[in-house]
Amino acid sequence: MDDAANSGISEPLDLVKLSLGERVFIKLRGDRTVTGLLHAYDAHMNVVLSQVEETIHIVDVTEDGNPLPPRVEKRSLEMLFVRGDGVILISPTQQ
Amino acid sequence: MSGFFGFDTSLPERGGQRGPGGGQQHFSGFQASNVDETFALGGAGEEEDLAVYTWGEGGMGGGGLLEGGDELNDETFGDDLGEINNNFQFSSQPATAPPTVKGKIASTQSRYKPKPVSDPFAFSEDDFYSSRPSKKTTTAKAPSRPKPSTGQSGSVENLWNKPAVSSPAWGTAPSAMTKLTPPPSASFPSQPPAPGHIKSLEEIEAEMAQMAIPSTSTAAPTQQKVFSLEEIEKQMMEQIEPPRQATPQQPAPPREATPTQVPGLAGSGYASQQALLDSMFPELGKGPSALGGLAPAFPPGPRQEGQSQPSQPPQPSPEELARMEELHKRITSKIQSMAKYNNLMGSSDKDFITRIQLSQLATADPYTSDFYAQVFSALKRSRMIAEGQGDGPTVVQVGAGMGLGVGGPVGNRFGKMGQNTMTKLSTQVKKLVENRAQHQKITNTAALQGALGRVTRGNAAAPRPVLAIPTSNKPENRPASQLNQQTGIHRAALTKKQVMFALEELYDAILELEQMRREAPPPTAMEEIEIWHAKCQAKVDIIWRRLMVMEPLDISIPHPFISLVNPIKGQKLFPRLLRHLPHTQSITLLSLLIATYTQLDVVFRAPPPPVADASLLTKADRLDRVKREAETDSFLQFVIPGVDMIINRCGLGLVAGMLAISAQRSEVWRVAATRPGVALYTALLSKAQSLIRSPTPDPMNPQQNQQVDPAELEQWSKTFTYFLHVLLPHLNDLFPSSVAQKAAFGPGAYLIGGDAVSDREGQEMERREAEVWGFVAVLAVNAAEEDQTNLVAALREKILHTVQSSRHPNVSPARAEMKLRNVNMFLNGLGLDASMIE
Numbered sequence: 001m002d003d004a005a006n007s008g009i010s011e012p013l014d015l016v017k018l019s020l021g022e023r024v025f026i027k028l029r030g031d032r033t034v035t036g037l038l039h040a041y042d043a044h045m046n047v048v049l050s051q052v053e054e055t056i057h058i059v060d061v062t063e064d065g066n067p068l069p070p071r072v073e074k075r076s077l078e079m080l081f082v083r084g085d086g087v088i089l090i091s092p093t094q095q
Numbered sequence: 096m097s098g099f100f101g102f103d104t105s106l107p108e109r110g111g112q113r114g115p116g117g118g119q120q121h122f123s124g125f126q127a128s129n130v131d132e133t134f135a136l137g138g139a140g141e142e143e144d145l146a147v148y149t150w151g152e153g154g155m156g157g158g159g160l161l162e163g164g165d166e167l168n169d170e171t172f173g174d175d176l177g178e179i180n181n182n183f184q185f186s187s188q189p190a191t192a193p194p195t196v197k198g199k200i201a202s203t204q205s206r207y208k209p210k211p212v213s214d215p216f217a218f219s220e221d222d223f224y225s226s227r228p229s230k231k232t233t234t235a236k237a238p239s240r241p242k243p244s245t246g247q248s249g250s251v252e253n254l255w256n257k258p259a260v261s262s263p264a265w266g267t268a269p270s271a272m273t274k275l276t277p278p279p280s281a282s283f284p285s286q287p288p289a290p291g292h293i294k295s296l297e298e299i300e301a302e303m304a305q306m307a308i309p310s311t312s313t314a315a316p317t318q319q320k321v322f323s324l325e326e327i328e329k330q331m332m333e334q335i336e337p338p339r340q341a342t343p344q345q346p347a348p349p350r351e352a353t354p355t356q357v358p359g360l361a362g363s364g365y366a367s368q369q370a371l372l373d374s375m376f377p378e379l380g381k382g383p384s385a386l387g388g389l390a391p392a393f394p395p396g397p398r399q400e401g402q403s404q405p406s407q408p409p410q411p412s413p414e415e416l417a418r419m420e421e422l423h424k425r426i427t428s429k430i431q432s433m434a435k436y437n438n439l440m441g442s443s444d445k446d447f448i449t450r451i452q453l454s455q456l457a458t459a460d461p462y463t464s465d466f467y468a469q470v471f472s473a474l475k476r477s478r479m480i481a482e483g484q485g486d487g488p489t490v491v492q493v494g495a496g497m498g499l500g501v502g503g504p505v506g507n508r509f510g511k512m513g514q515n516t517m518t519k520l521s522t523q524v525k526k527l528v529e530n531r532a533q534h535q536k537i538t539n540t541a542a543l544q545g546a547l548g549r550v551t552r553g554n555a556a557a558p559r560p561v562l563a564i565p566t567s568n569k570p571e572n573r574p575a576s577q578l579n580q581q582t583g584i585h586r587a588a589l590t591k592k593q594v595m596f597a598l599e600e601l602y603d604a605i606l607e608l609e610q611m612r613r614e615a616p617p618p619t620a621m622e623e624i625e626i627w628h629a630k631c632q633a634k635v636d637i638i639w640r641r642l643m644v645m646e647p648l649d650i651s652i653p654h655p656f657i658s659l660v661n662p663i664k665g666q667k668l669f670p671r672l673l674r675h676l677p678h679t680q681s682i683t684l685l686s687l688l689i690a691t692y693t694q695l696d697v698v699f700r701a702p703p704p705p706v707a708d709a710s711l712l713t714k715a716d717r718l719d720r721v722k723r724e725a726e727t728d729s730f731l732q733f734v735i736p737g738v739d740m741i742i743n744r745c746g747l748g749l750v751a752g753m754l755a756i757s758a759q760r761s762e763v764w765r766v767a768a769t770r771p772g773v774a775l776y777t778a779l780l781s782k783a784q785s786l787i788r789s790p791t792p793d794p795m796n797p798q799q800n801q802q803v804d805p806a807e808l809e810q811w812s813k814t815f816t817y818f819l820h821v822l823l824p825h826l827n828d829l830f831p832s833s834v835a836q837k838a839a840f841g842p843g844a845y846l847i848g849g850d851a852v853s854d855r856e857g858q859e860m861e862r863r864e865a866e867v868w869g870f871v872a873v874l875a876v877n878a879a880e881e882d883q884t885n886l887v888a889a890l891r892e893k894i895l896h897t898v899q900s901s902r903h904p905n906v907s908p909a910r911a912e913m914k915l916r917n918v919n920m921f922l923n924g925l926g927l928d929a930s931m932i933e
Contacts, residue, residue, distance in 0.1 A: 009596070018595035020602075021664035040467075 016041055019092050024049070027088040031057040035093055036080060045084030052077040446523070453523055466606065588651045589658040597655075598664050601641050605671055608634040612675075635675050642672070644684050653694035656687055661696045663726060666733040673737045678744060685741045689753050692775065693761040697723075697730045701769040704835040705856070727770055735774045742778050747786045748807040754779050755814045763818060764825035770863065773829070773870045780873040783811055815877055819886075826871065826889045831863045833893065857906075861913040864897075868917040872924040883925055894918055898932045 009015060016038075024038045026047065036049030053076050060068040440448075589597070611631050616623035639645075643655040659665045673681055692698055702723040712720070742750065757763065757775075766772035787808065827833050875886050887894075900906060901914035918929045 017599050018592060020599070021667070022595075022662070 023093045025091050025093050028086045045087040047082040049080045052080040586651045594658045604638045644687050654691045657691050657694045663729045666729050669734045670737045681741045689757050690760050697727045697771045698769045730771050739778045742782045750783045751811040751814045758818050763821045773866050777870045780877050784876050829867045857910045865917045868920045872921045875924045898929050
């Protein structure tokens with residue numbers, strides 16, 4: 001079975017395919033991460049997610065240029081299209 | 096040394112012959128001391144293991160000088176070299192020696208003869224001009240003036256001894272020159288040096304003086320158009336004169352002059368610079384205020400603008416016109432610059448590119464690779480047909496098994512391209528596919544190409560395939576089916592990756608199968624229909640094999656099939672699968688499912704009872720609960736209806752068998768304590784009851800028309816009695832509220848027992864209770880009379896508590912009503928009612 005599973009995987013995106021319909025964790029450029037149910041993807045890593053929770057890591061800077069401790073902002077979205085050029089990594093959520 | 100430039104080596108003496116003069120210093124460069132120095136340098140080469148040159152031998156005493164690089168002269172000195180012939184005119188040189196040279200020099204000259212173009216003697220650009228045989232204008236002459244000096248300074252001696260000789264000589268000379276008043280340039284054309292004419296010292300002096308002039312005015316040497324003195328004067332006047340002189344008529348000449356001139360040259364004056372600026376930055380010319388600090392620097396320009404503006408207010412301002420003109424010019428020049436690429440691509444090139452682009456879209460399976468667009472367009476089309484509009488193809492079929500999904504009803508997937516384009520597209524792709532098919536045949540013969548390690552980039556016979564359509568004709572190698580042949584083997588459960596992979600394969604197969612079903616041939620074509628049926632059946636077989644239902648029951652825990660149904664993805668697949676499976680296979684599938692029900696995640700890891708205070712949970716715990724709940728919900732939503740459907744097709748004997756399997760293989764009360772378990776048993780029991788009670792013919796299942804077989808009935812009652820007796824002691828634990836109360840501890844216990852939970856949660860709880868009440872109701876209906884009494888006895892407390900709590904003032908009316916309805920569901924089955932309870 002292991003062989004059979006591996007023989008069908010010929011390119012990296014085949015692994016992403018295995019996560020279709022599953023919750024995935026996506027790291028994006030701009031200090032953002034997103035988790036959601038993977039509905040679709042393409043060769044450009046464009047991705048459609050549902051039940052999304054987006055997490056944005058923000059470091060505010062005071063007027064004299066000192067960084068404040070990083071804070072995290074979250075928002076939830078019903079459905080989300082993620083453009084592929086921002087995607088850094090896709091992984092199944094650990095549970 | 097001397098041979099290098101074709102000079103006589105005995106120049107020092109010659110210099111002496113020339114006698115004293117203004118230019119004498121420059122030409123006495125070949126002093127003995129210099130020569131010695133040069134030689135010293137050349138001699139240094141001996142110690143340094145360099146090639147040794149003897150004096151006079153090669154004329155290249157300079158040692159390192161590049162001699163053979165004449166080919167590069169073109170690059171270095173420009174293209175004018177073509178005009179230079181071998182007849183060197185050292186016209187400006189005070190050569191006592193005629194160009195006819197001595198023997199050793201002749202040898203070097205002969206060396207250069209074959210290359211008449213290059214002038215190896217020219218050290219600078221100016222040299223070239225001077226050595227040109229024909230000099231007609233003064234302008235050409237002006238640059239030529241350096242010749243006498245460069246002819247010398249270009250020699251190797253001066254290169255080596257620059258500080259020694261040339262700098263003092265030149266340091267004094269130009270300063271002296273600048274003191275000279277510039278002689279009128281008009282005087283020069285009168286004396287063009289004839290070829291071969293040897294200049295007198297005066298001439299040379301005059302030339303040098305002339306040369307000094309451009310250096311002050313900086314423009315002349317490179318400029319094409321040379322201003323006469325008057326012109327220059329006029330320009331200088333303009334600069335100096337007050338701006339009032341710049342009347343509207345006045346700016347014309349400098350303005351006209353600007354386009355022809357090289358930008359930024361002082362010779363054209365500030366006015367032209369201003370014009371240039373104006374043209375480059377139209378906004379700047381809006382007036383003196385706009386120019387700001389620049390205005391004084393360029394007096395004429397802005398003032399002109401400022402003056403002309405108020406004079407013609409109604410008309411579009413000149414700047415605007417200029418800007419428009421400028422814009423127009425720019426546009427036209429852009430178009431012109433682009434126009435040189437016009438018709439660069441032939442129609443075949445365009446064809447080729449179109450095909451490359453189209454090849455991205457072509458796919459072996461336009462429906463599944465474009466599934467959502469297809470479904471969407473199908474929906475849209477049905478709406479349009481309802482509105483009376485026509486429909487078009489959703490797939491452009493090209494060749495066998497190739498196509499382009501075009502989605503939209505009228506092919507507007509490609510924007511506004513019409514039907515025409517669609518046909519064009521399809522022919523394009525057809526061509527592409529045919530091409531490929533042809534090439535592929537050839538490629539097969541060249542299968543061994545590159546076997547020896549050469550990387551082939553394709554050749555005429557076997558070009559690299561432009562379009563790679565994935566073809567999966569690999570024989571399906573399923574270890575699962577191999578394992579079927581060996582029995583008693585235990586394996587590890589499928590890993591998550593394997594499960595996911597298998598599911599993806601299943602989805603692919605299902606999509607293909609569904610597509611196949613949609614492509615049913617017309618009912619008249621008998622043969623095609625047969626083929627189609629066979630194909631579908633083959634696909635179903637594949638799916639069946641992939642489902643791994645036929646694996647031995649104990650091959651792994653969980654069973655591979657259960658592993659497939661565990662993820663939500665697999666659960667969603669379940670109803671779609673059942674649609675295609677024949678009855679026997681679905682029965683097999685159901686038996687397997689029931690036999691391994693405890694292995695299901697939703698049963699084995701059923702969501703734990705709710706806690707009163709969610710804040711007690713860790714985050715991971717909370718997420719896990721959410722996930723389990725989601726899985727359970729999805730199982731109830733997708734799998735149970737399918738299970739119901741299969742059960743509904745079963746006879747009593749089968750139902751009894753299923754229940755028996757479940758009772759044998761699992762701890763019934765554990766399974767029944769989960770929602771999927773309750774749902775399964777409820778379905779089984781209610782089906783059995785409906786079969787026993789109403790053997791009336793079911794229009795859907797005509798085969799079950801006959802009366803219930805007494806043997807089956809007996810088997811059923813036996814199984815059920817056993818089932819009930821196993822279950823009875825645990826009946827109270829089936830109710831989620833009881834479980835929750837049991838699990839609760841601390842103050843939470845009161846919260847749950849008391850009805851302080853929020854109304855919404857309470858109603859949710861009642862809904863879940865209803866499932867169990869429904870189950871016990873079916874139990875009651877199926878049970879024999881004495882068992883019914885046992886049942887009521889077992890549930891007595893639960894009934895009483897529920898009825899009482901429904902009358903509690905704290906309970907919302909909605910929830911109270913639900914509670915009563917739940918209890919009545921059970922009591923009514925026994926012919927009782929909650930209202931009878933005091």
